Amino acid sequence: MERVAVEKKVLNENDRVAAELRQRFAEENTLVFNFISSPGSGKTLFLERTLEALPQDTRVAVLTGDVQTDNDARRLARVGFPVQQITTAGACHLDARMINKALAAWAGQRFDLLLIENVGNLVCPTSYDLGEERKIVLLSVTEGEDKPLKYPGAFFKSKVMILNKVDLLPYVPFDMQTARDNARRINPNIEIFETSCTSGNGLPEWNAWLRLQLALNQKEVSAHA
């Protein structure tokens, strides 16, 4: 069998599991975000700040993927919400089956929000649907404005871009407008937040947006009920 054919078969199987997950998330009214970025763009700290700002009665869970180590899970667990590390042991992305298996450990629990931190990689995670409501791509200002053009898949498939580490703008040759323009060339409707997890800049806007999404997701359910 050709490699391409096998790759296609693996993706079809992934899509089948992802569709089941999506159905389940809809039934249980769980809003699911899949965070994608390069290694070192600040995903884990961004999620820590996001979790800290959520009302304590939000039923939120986190799945965090890495090739090796459970460092991120240990960091995120400090905030007090349930967290699981998924160690891919070499694989460069999470897949729907890994999510399914991890969720089995929380059987019987319902969540309002599930945050998935994918493996640090702008290429492979793009191809694997995890049943999420949306992908969110993080780009830190130390990485260069050209990344949306070089890794178009990640930016095309994401509904939100977080331009992170804006506190470092004075020290790096990064033009915010070019970065925004590049992202919109690939994906004209992408929503953009500009954040720093050290200075706190932009986090109130992001957190307000997240609460709005949660409220809308609840309302949708009430409307259907």
Added chain:
Amino acid sequence: MERVAVEKKVLNENDRVAAELRQRFAEENTLVFNFISSPGSGKTLFLERTLEALPQDTRVAVLTGDVQTDNDARRLARVGFPVQQITTAGACHLDARMINKALAAWAGQRFDLLLIENVGNLVCPTSYDLGEERKIVLLSVTEGEDKPLKYPGAFFKSKVMILNKVDLLPYVPFDMQTARDNARRINPNIEIFETSCTSGNGLPEWNAWLRLQLALNQKEVSAHA
């Protein structure tokens, strides 16, 4: 056929082509480095600075891989040495066949040094031998000290680590000693250079080391002649 089996077959085929390349590089006395890093760690600027510092009579060529765009090739070509972009159109790494094909365009030319800039990714490029003499991993100080532990393959397989963007140390929570220790936990013999391509820090040491490798490679040939 199982996915794992196909993956293995693809890697075996890659190893075969890589072995041919390695044989050819030895015969033509070409020193080949394969640069691996996250997107945005500063590979391209590092290679620009490296090329600028080489004696003009060095016969050097550059292959630069990206998922999309030929931005890097255009940047690198300014320095005046032959450069080719390899666009992988979705693939997350270069493979030996891509290198072979690109080199065909330079048939009849001999090089002292071939620099290969892999696709920005700390996972997939690690599995694909390109016939290089050594892999070199770049880690920028904005990415966090934990990366050698999270992406051990890249650091285990590299003989050199470039700790880049040290000019940003005052503005980021990055501990150099922890980063060095983590890299050496994975690879006790890894050589480490600490560089900034904006301030120029550490580049003289790197450039001197590179000239030494070139001289040693020439000497080896003379000894064999």
